Amino acid sequence: MNFKVFYADRGSLSEEEFESLAGSVTKELSQAINTLGRFGLERAASGGKAKYFGSMAEGASIVATYFDTEDLLHVYLPVFQSNADLLPSVCIHELGHRHWYKNLNGSQRGMWNKKYVPASQSTVDRIQRLMKGGKYKRYMAVVDEFTNPNERLVCIHVVNALIVNKYPIELLPNLDVREHPATKEFCYGSKLYSLIPLVSAYARESDYEDYAETFRAFIEGGGNLRAIREESTRTALTELFKKVTFNA
Numbered sequence: 001m002n003f004k005v006f007y008a009d010r011g012s013l014s015e016e017e018f019e020s021l022a023g024s025v026t027k028e029l030s031q032a033i034n035t036l037g038r039f040g041l042e043r044a045a046s047g048g049k050a051k052y053f054g055s056m057a058e059g060a061s062i063v064a065t066y067f068d069t070e071d072l073l074h075v076y077l078p079v080f081q082s083n084a085d086l087l088p089s090v091c092i093h094e095l096g097h098r099h100w101y102k103n104l105n106g107s108q109r110g111m112w113n114k115k116y117v118p119a120s121q122s123t124v125d126r127i128q129r130l131m132k133g134g135k136y137k138r139y140m141a142v143v144d145e146f147t148n149p150n151e152r153l154v155c156i157h158v159v160n161a162l163i164v165n166k167y168p169i170e171l172l173p174n175l176d177v178r179e180h181p182a183t184k185e186f187c188y189g190s191k192l193y194s195l196i197p198l199v200s201a202y203a204r205e206s207d208y209e210d211y212a213e214t215f216r217a218f219i220e221g222g223g224n225l226r227a228i229r230e231e232s233t234r235t236a237l238t239e240l241f242k243k244v245t246f247n248a
């Protein structure tokens with residue numbers, strides 16, 4: 001896998017320092033590309049270009065920037081003199097930006113931005129079973145049967161649709177949630193819902209930044225988003241990430 005490298009100004013670095021740091025970054029980039037290859041994501045790097053600077057961009061807070069219009073990765077080498085351990089993560093994060101700009105289409109980006117996922121069929125099955133068997137007096141009592149946040153959210157969507165459509169609660173045992181027009185599309189997963197209420201603490205900054213960080217976390221986590229502790233939310237976000245990323 002080739003990643004074309006250009007050298008810009010040497011800035012504050014001596015020739016030896018510049019060459020040594022540029023060498024480490026190049027090594028780390030090809031390492032990152034190998035890692036991506038194990039996930040079938042070579043195209044995140046394929047045909048890429050990097051330009052190395054011996055100066056800082058805006059202080060030490062910006063270590064690298066990907067410019068989509070030129071398809072060029074700027075790397076500010078002085079930061080890595082004292083923080084070489086940042087390099088692997090920085091490389092994967094930046095290649096995540098490149099994948100977002102080069103390989104994802106508008107509808108994939110839209111799905112990611114809105115964190116749209118389909119209702120899990122096992123959750124729908126459980127809602128159906130509860131409604132058939134339970135004698136509920138309040139719709140919220142159905143929601144309260146669910147303890148994990150993602151299943152609760154799915155249940156809230158179903159229940160809200162029934163409330164808005166004035167479905168009488170005493171008829172719940174007769175309801176087929178996959179047949180009723182108010183809940184049908186949602187329960188079959190063709191109408192999506194958003195995970196944003198559950199992942200807002202995780203999904204910070206802008207959407208493309210959030211994608212690159214998730215890309216890094218997914219690769220470094222060996223194909224899992226370990227930073228999300230709650231399992232049903234982690235599973236749903238991981239599935240969304242994979243759908244958006246691998247169908248690219």
Ligand SMILES: [Zn+2]
Pocket residue numbers: 093097209212
């Ligand atoms: Zn970034």
